[in-house]
């Protein structure tokens with residue numbers, strides 16, 4: 633199914649239904665510039681309601697700044713056009729051991745409170761006939777992080793994308809993250825953090841392999 637604009641595939645159509653980020657069918661009918669203009673107006677209304685003086689020269693640009701940040705940075709992973717191309721190379725080195733990309737910087741946004749989730753992702757796979765360009769692992773993490781998220785879905789989206797792109801189920805993903813909604817409000821707990829993981833293929837069945845992955849990421 634194409635998206636409503638007819639410009640390409642529907643967002644997340646390559647993922648199982650339960651793993652797709654909930655989006656309206658017409659999510660990409662409007663251009664980024666149109667979205668920025670509309671969000672800017674809405675955010676201005678929020679600031680106005682809070683009693684802020686929008687004529688102040690420090691505040692005047694904030695609605696547009698926030699709108700641009702949402703569309704072009706924090707939530708750019710919603711747009712399927714930004715899905716990274718994962719380039720594979722012939723495994724002519726015959727490397728078939730564990731490959732771990734650890735401590736990948738992770739910035740996401742809690743979909744319940746729209747405040748940041750900050751942490752690290754660790755991913756691993758067992759190469760077969762092809763190996764992946766390392767930076768693509770970081771790019772996959774970033775693509776799914778740059779959306780309103782819950783950590784469980786983020787973890788599974790990354791794992792599923794890696795399985796499909798790398799052509800193997802032998803994939804592991806572990807995310808450790810701090811949720812600003814837990815730290816800065818509500819329970820106001822600044823010391824707890826959240827760990828989620830997904831193990832596919834041999835990582836699911838081979839305890840020694842899983843332990844080696846955990847050892848290599850310092851867990």
Ligand SMILES: Nc1nc2c(ncn2[C@@H]2O[C@H](COP(=O)(O)OP(=O)(O)OP(=O)(O)O)[C@@H](O)[C@H]2O)c(=O)[nH]1
Pocket residue numbers: 742743744781782783784811813814817818819
């Ligand atoms: N499972 C899960 N829950 C999350 C995530 N991020 C935030 N939450 C939780 O989402 C829940 C929303 O619960 P509500 O009771 O509707 O919201 P709330 O009244 O703001 O809850 P408090 O945070 O307890 O004040 C909270 O318990 C959050 O901690 C996440 O990534 N995964």
Ligand SMILES: [Zn+2]
Pocket residue numbers: 742743744745746747811813814
């Ligand atoms: Zn939250």
